[in-house]
Amino acid sequence: MFQIYNSMTKKKEVFKPVEEGKVRIYTCGPTVYSSAHVGNFSAFLMADLLVRYLKYKGNEVKWIMNITDVGHLTDDNELSDSGEDKMEAASKRENKTVWEIARHYEELFMKDLKTLKALPAFKYPRATEHIPEMIEMVKSLEEKGVVYETSDGIYFDISKFPKYGELSGNTLDALQAGARVEVNEDKRSAFDFAVWKKLTGKNEGHIMKWESPWGTGFPGWHLECSAMSKKYLGETLDFHTGGEDNRFPHHESEIAQSETANGKKFVNYWMHKSRVVVNNEKMSKSLGNFFTVQDLINKGYSADSIRFTFLSAHYRSKLNFTEEQLIESQKTIDKFNDFIQAVLKAETSGSDDGIPAIVKSTKQQFEKGMDDDLNISVALASLFGFIKAVKKKIDSGDISEAGKLAVIDFLKDLNEIFMVFDFEEKKNKEFSPEEQKLIDDLTEQRNKFRTEKNWAEADRIRDELVKMGVNIADKK
Ligand SMILES: [Zn+2]
Incomplete structure (x- = not known):
């Protein structure tokens, strides 16, 4: 029984897919205006671990990750209407068109994702290619009477969606008390969010723009995920994942839009990756602790060690990322791979080695750990115990050909999750x-x-x- 911590209900729940044997997962992807840092990838690798484990358990998984290529405000939190469009700021900085910026950083992102051996998603839909779907959704929100027009856009009236705040724990009162938001006179509430922006005021020169029933403009940031998840996965998703920072206002607003437009529950299980800090500080360019995947590889760390560092820390615990950790991860990977070489090279005897029983109990312990909200520490501990037990058999010359095969087959299955094991038998070198x-x-x-x-x-x-x-x- 696979149990997962649902950030909506704040408790572990037994996973039940909408459709038996099939799992639909949506992950908020990157905004492609600059290089993603390794902390961003930790959220994508959390989703990768979820997808791979569910597949390992025999499910058919359809995974969608969007690419946010529409320009939005510099401050991702659209409650504050200050700031410049990210894509346009990058365009000026790098002297490229906004479209060149978007494609360039998308390409880099896909390359890093591949380097880190994330499973390819079913599709990576781009926001700019789904404007008609977004307009349709705004129309349907309009029909339901939950949006209103102002001089600069179409806004969702959150007082019409009483559940607003349920995911993030932000009640309207709490928001009002702690908020530092720029007042937009036309908005009914400072917390109403845009579903469509018009080209007026500071958005007048916005480069990425489309025609709509509300004039030329561009969609609000939250809208793309509601529209694209519906198109590719249907109205109710099994999982929606993202970074902790996405919880509010992004995910909260997605729920309001999707549930109002579709009249159905939007997501059954919400998963959020805890923030990653570096040497106990927030990752930022100004602190000089901002690493991209490529930065770390250039420093001599392997992609596998980056992958393993993120996989081996539980997704709900705050990860303090350090270079020492990459070294430790590499040692662990080497330990696994040395073990695999030892198994491949072990001389066999015909005796009954008891290895199938060891494999069976390890598999049970491993799955017990992973079934408990992807408790990777428990799962890995079972594997370290396994290595010890099998090594003992090898050392005492008590391993059969069938035993060897059982060990390798088991690790090959697990490698569909970890992707860091090497099964190629290294030949002994010839020495002078x-x-x-x-x-x-x-x-x-x-x-x-x-x-x-x-x-x-x-x-x-x-x-x-x-x-x-x-x-x-x-x-x-
Ligand atoms: Zn999203």
């Missing part, structure tokens, strides 16, 4: 007599340190041997 002599000497020294339980020295020599291309299979 001098090299062989050095290897023998080092091996002897290492064995001596091992018997003295001087693990630090033993590990140092081990690393040296690995660097030379020697396969180390620890034997007693």
